[in-house]
Amino acid sequence: NAGVMQNPRHLVRRRGQEARLRCSPMKGHSHVYWYRQLPEEGLKFMVYLQKENIIDESGMPKERFSAEFPKEGPSILRIQQVVRGDSAAYFCASSPPTGVGEQYFGPGTRLTVT
Amino acid sequence: KNEVEQSPQNLTAQEGEFITINCSYSVGISALHWLQQHPGGGIVSLFMLSSGKKKHGRLIATINIQEKHSSLHITASHPRDSAVYICAARGIGYQGAQKLVFGQGTRLTINP
Numbered sequence: 001n002a003g004v005m006q007n008p009r010h011l012v013r014r015r016g017q018e019a020r021l022r023c024s025p026m027k028g029h030s031h032v033y034w035y036r037q038l039p040e041e042g043l044k045f046m047v048y049l050q051k052e053n054i055i056d057e058s059g060m061p062k063e064r065f066s067a068e069f070p071k072e073g074p075s076i077l078r079i080q081q082v083v084r085g086d087s088a089a090y091f092c093a094s095s096p097p098t099g100v101g102e103q104y105f106g107p108g109t110r111l112t113v114t
Numbered sequence: 115k116n117e118v119e120q121s122p123q124n125l126t127a128q129e130g131e132f133i134t135i136n137c138s139y140s141v142g143i144s145a146l147h148w149l150q151q152h153p154g155g156g157i158v159s160l161f162m163l164s165s166g167k168k169k170h171g172r173l174i175a176t177i178n179i180q181e182k183h184s185s186l187h188i189t190a191s192h193p194r195d196s197a198v199y200i201c202a203a204r205g206i207g208y209q210g211a212q213k214l215v216f217g218q219g220t221r222l223t224i225n226p
Contacts, residue, residue, distance in 0.1 A: 008159050030214070033212070033213075033214070034214075035214075041217045041218075042169070042216045042217065042219055043200065043202075043214075043216040044216070045214060045216075048212045048213065055212065056212060056213060058213075058215075065190070089155060091157060101162070102147075102159050102162050103147070103159065103214065104159065104161065105149075105156070105157040105158070107155070107156050108155055108156065108157070110155070
């Protein structure tokens with residue numbers, strides 16, 4: 001049973017470009033969470049999604065950031081017009097349909113904005 | 115004040131020592147998680163607990179709900195235990211129960 005997969009593992013973007021981060025949850029998991037870890041800071045919740053629904057996006061910046069989890073395919077975290085302050089590690093985690101069990105983390109995507 | 119506080123922030127010890135990392139939280143929780151983040155950056159879930167104590171190998175996690183406090187212990191520590199240990203509180207309620215609030219992490223270094 002493959003774990004949570006994220007790609008790319010490393011992403012370099014110039015200021016103003018778009019960044020798309022992908023997360024494939026563990027098989028059978030229908031809940032996805034995105035977290036951000038800024039350099040030298042702790043992890044922070046961004047958004048919680050179930051298939052085709054955003055349940056809680058209270059941690060997501062209001063502008064430039066969006067997330068989706070379509071019926072088919074991976075969850076996507078999209079950052080438009082990236083700025084240097086977006087440079088961080090972005091982790092996704094998934095949990096089974098009960099939604100209150102363990103969260104299993106992916107390896108993360110390290111975004112560098114130059 | 116953060117909702118989840120860990121101490122110490124940094125801990126250096128000799129191989130074989132007994133290690134304790136503390137986590138205090140100020141909000142109601144449905145569960146508390148302990149995570150391990152290795153130098154490469156990957157995050158592994160160690161424990162999820164809502165009461166009492168759990169043990170896995172040399173790792174022990176305890177929680178006191180009344181005192182809003184949890185501890186992670188490592189017995190017979192080894193250099194490969196060197197990592198950042200993070201506690202995370204899971205809230206209550208429909209949305210809160212899905213959201214993890216993280217401590218700042220404790221950077222543990224075990225010297226041979």
